Amino acid sequence: MKNLQTVGYAALLLLGLVAPFAVYPVLLMKCLCFGLFACAFNLLLGYAGLLSFGHAAFLGMAGYICGYTVQSLGFPPELGILAGTATAGLLGLAIGFLAIRRSGIYFAMITLALAQIVYFFCLKAQFTGAEDGLQGVPRGHLFGVFDLSQPLTMYYTVLAIFVGGVWIIHRTVHSPFGQILKSIRDNEPRAISLGYDVDRFKLLAFVLSAALAGLAGATKTMVFQLASLTDVHWHQSGEVVLMTLLGGMGTIFGPVVGAIVLVLLQDWLTGFGSWVVVLTGLIFIICVLAFRRGILGELLALKARML
Amino acid sequence: MADDHILETSGLTKEFRGFVAVNGVDLKVRRGSIHALIGPNGAGKTTVFNLLTKFLEPTRGRITFNGRDITAERPAALARRGLVRSFQISAVFPHLSVLENVRVALQTRLGTAFHFWKSERTLNKLNDRAMELLEAVDLGAFAGLITVELPYGRKRALEIATTLALEPELMLLDEPTQGMGHEDIDRVVELIRKVSTNRTILMVEHNLSVVSHLCDRITVLARGSVLAEGPYDEVSQNPQVLEAYVGAEHE
Numbered sequence: 001m002k003n004l005q006t007v008g009y010a011a012l013l014l015l016g017l018v019a020p021f022a023v024y025p026v027l028l029m030k031c032l033c034f035g036l037f038a039c040a041f042n043l044l045l046g047y048a049g050l051l052s053f054g055h056a057a058f059l060g061m062a063g064y065i066c067g068y069t070v071q072s073l074g075f076p077p078e079l080g081i082l083a084g085t086a087t088a089g090l091l092g093l094a095i096g097f098l099a100i101r102r103s104g105i106y107f108a109m110i111t112l113a114l115a116q117i118v119y120f121f122c123l124k125a126q127f128t129g130a131e132d133g134l135q136g137v138p139r140g141h142l143f144g145v146f147d148l149s150q151p152l153t154m155y156y157t158v159l160a161i162f163v164g165g166v167w168i169i170h171r172t173v174h175s176p177f178g179q180i181l182k183s184i185r186d187n188e189p190r191a192i193s194l195g196y197d198v199d200r201f202k203l204l205a206f207v208l209s210a211a212l213a214g215l216a217g218a219t220k221t222m223v224f225q226l227a228s229l230t231d232v233h234w235h236q237s238g239e240v241v242l243m244t245l246l247g248g249m250g251t252i253f254g255p256v257v258g259a260i261v262l263v264l265l266q267d268w269l270t271g272f273g274s275w276v277v278v279l280t281g282l283i284f285i286i287c288v289l290a291f292r293r294g295i296l297g298e299l300l301a302l303k304a305r306m307l
Numbered sequence: 308m309a310d311d312h313i314l315e316t317s318g319l320t321k322e323f324r325g326f327v328a329v330n331g332v333d334l335k336v337r338r339g340s341i342h343a344l345i346g347p348n349g350a351g352k353t354t355v356f357n358l359l360t361k362f363l364e365p366t367r368g369r370i371t372f373n374g375r376d377i378t379a380e381r382p383a384a385l386a387r388r389g390l391v392r393s394f395q396i397s398a399v400f401p402h403l404s405v406l407e408n409v410r411v412a413l414q415t416r417l418g419t420a421f422h423f424w425k426s427e428r429t430l431n432k433l434n435d436r437a438m439e440l441l442e443a444v445d446l447g448a449f450a451g452l453i454t455v456e457l458p459y460g461r462k463r464a465l466e467i468a469t470t471l472a473l474e475p476e477l478m479l480l481d482e483p484t485q486g487m488g489h490e491d492i493d494r495v496v497e498l499i500r501k502v503s504t505n506r507t508i509l510m511v512e513h514n515l516s517v518v519s520h521l522c523d524r525i526t527v528l529a530r531g532s533v534l535a536e537g538p539y540d541e542v543s544q545n546p547q548v549l550e551a552y553v554g555a556e557h558e
Contacts, residue, residue: 176414176430177423179403183411186400193360193398194412194473195386196420204421 032162033220038243038255040212046250049185054115060232062088062214067134067227081218088214096206133228248294319368330531346528389476397462401455409437412472460491480510
């Protein structure tokens with residue numbers, strides 16, 4: 001079983017390594033960025049039971065910070081991405097600190113409200129370029145050596161970041177901390193009665209999730225050489241919920257599958273204009289009604305039944 | 308030994324928007340005893356429980372545990388001091404395995420609860436102790452099962468094993484036999500008797516035969532106040548108790 005899993009991971013990695021020779025790299029990188037974003041979001045929803053409706057703030061803000069530090073301050077790409085990630089983590093600390101005091105719908109609404117504040121900040125602030133966003137962010141040289149303007153170099157950098165990010169999430173879920181987090185998700189009063197200050201655990205989960213969402217956002221800026229309001233808009237917060245539910249919440253790779261499906265759909269259906277939104281809405285309804293565990297969740301359940 | 312009371316309350320009162328749920332309760336729980344809190348439905352037993360474990364803030368009154376004022380303590384901190392509660396509905400972690408349920412409690416002493424960078428394999432050193440606790444409540448054979456699949460009576464046993472993992476000085480059990488069949492009740496009663504050595508137990512219980520067999524002292528609550536306190540034989544003869552309790556139960 002353990003070996004089978006290792007072989008599966010190795011096969012996925014191999015697939016990731018050869019994919020750019022068959023598929024347009026920018027599309028792949030978009031899949032990876034949103035995959036990591038959904039995965040980070042799922043750390044909070046699937047393992048801490050907290051539905052954040054403001055994760056766009058972390059994705060978008062990290063994108064702006066990364067773009068600004070690279071473009072205007074001349075940071076190398078690795079430092080720009082790091083700055084974006086750190087900022088998202090700090091923002092997560094502030095938003096999480098206020099939001100974790102409530103649960104359920106109130107938690108979701110507080111995160112939404114605070115994310116809207118971030119949106120308006122980005123709209124009005126000078127360094128974000130307001131409605132134009134930051135355009136033409138130079139990709140530069142990673143560690144001063146690897147030229148990221150080469151599509152393949154950029155792709156493998158993104159792949160490495162994605163693998164690293166997902167690995168951190170996997171490790172967090174399967175750590176002593178992850179155990180406590182799952183117990184809080186399952187039965188919060190009981191976790192308190194065992195002596196755990198649950199708010200602190202939720203806050204750490206929130207900060208980790210925000211920082212990793214930021215890592216995805218900062219990486220995305222380097223890929224598209226662009227940071228714009230789209231990424232801080234609440235649409236993005238909604239989309240990540242859809243990605244996670246579609247792929248399978250509470251599984252490590254489910255959200256990645258959901259993100260890939262959604263990104264590919266949007267890519268194929270660009271010709272249909274706004275109908276994409278209608279179609280994703282339909283998919284969401286079908287997903288919630290017919291297969292609530294999500295694509296990967298249903299597959300895993302099927303496998304469990306067969307064994 | 309002036310201090311042989313492990314838990315004391317004085318004038319404990321809880322009001323909800325003008326409705327007095329608990330009214331001036333003075334409770335003394337002797338160290339090493341099994342103490343029952345009984346009373347008709349709505350007498351305020353669970354509210355008292357929630358006040359004692361700080362899940363509710365008292366409107367007035369003091370609570371002392373081991374001679375220390377814990378009225379302002381937070382619930383999680385209280386658990387770390389050795390006062391651990393169970394819940395009316397079985398409080399387990401349904402999507403963790405049976406072993407992991409107990410291990411989550413054991414993790415408190417490892418001090419690595421926030422270590423998100425460590426592998427969960429570092430927890431395996433707790434498995435032996437967890438298995439011992441599971442064996443003690445006859446759950447050894449279920450260790451690998453996901454808890455949601457456990458029958459109800461077994462979940463209560465698991466809850467007790469989890470609570471025991473903290474080695475609490477004082478265990479508060481909220482209706483431990485509620486919703487159980489006869490065999491399960493006997494099992495849980497035996498279990499409580501077994502775990503009561505070297506510790507104090509305060510329990511809310513509806514089932515009077517359980518109380519009469521198990522408990523050293525009984526406090527009867529009615530309408531938020533203490534009606535009587537003493538050993539079962541004494542309390543069960545008290546006319547006021549008969550009226551309030553038996554009357555309400557059998558009419």
